[in-house]
Amino acid sequence: MDDGAAHPTPDGSSPRSAAEPPDPVDAAVRRIRAHGERVTVARTAVLRVLADTQGYLTADQAFVAVNRAAPGVHRTTIYRALDALERLGLVVQTRMGPDAAAYRLAASVRGDGPPRLHVICRACGHVGEAPADLLDAVARRLAEESGFRLDPTAVALAGHCEACAENPARRR
Known part of the structure; x- marks a missing residue:
């Protein structure tokens, strides 16, 4: 019951x-x-x-x-x-x-x-995500020219977040 x-x-x-x-x-x-x-x-x-x-x-x-x-x-x-x-x-x-x-x-x-790309700010260390298809053209070109198969999720793309990019004193 x-x-x-x-x-x-x-x-x-x-x-x-x-x-x-x-x-x-x-x-x-x-x-x-x-x-x-x-x-x-x-x-x-x-x-x-x-x-x-x-x-x-x-x-x-x-x-x-x-x-x-x-x-x-x-x-x-x-x-x-x-x-x-x-x-x-x-x-x-x-x-x-x-x-x-x-x-x-x-x-x-x-x-x-779907999987996402990782982005990391070199100044403040903030980790964010971006669409994985952002690097599709790069992956295609690598595959066509050298046979290399890119795994863009294996590394973080480094740069500066919006706040750090706008404030040069925060950048390294």
Whole structure:
């Protein structure tokens, strides 16, 4: 008999309502299994940390956050999890200038549209996004002339945000 109350699922978690967006971690775990890969505590913890983060995290920042949720997971294990998740297309690594690489859930996992380019202000460090098709002509030309396949999401385009461009004293 249905009493209208939400009942726990067999694994003890609460069921999601039809109005709630799908959990990106659940979707990512299904994709890991579909690739025949192992779903580990570290991989799941990294996915959860990235899903709960609005911006980007370095590997060290991810390690600190994962260690709060799952103490005892070794730093190297987190690095390996990030590498595996990137290889599976679940996580995107972007070089944000001379600093360490930054990680974020892939757009296909987040469910928020197509991949985006990253732009970073050299003066204030603000990271923004731009449409990925901005570099389509460059990618086509590279492919035609040299056979090179550009991945524009792998690096951030550097320059100056509007506020810093208007204020020469802020520029480096």
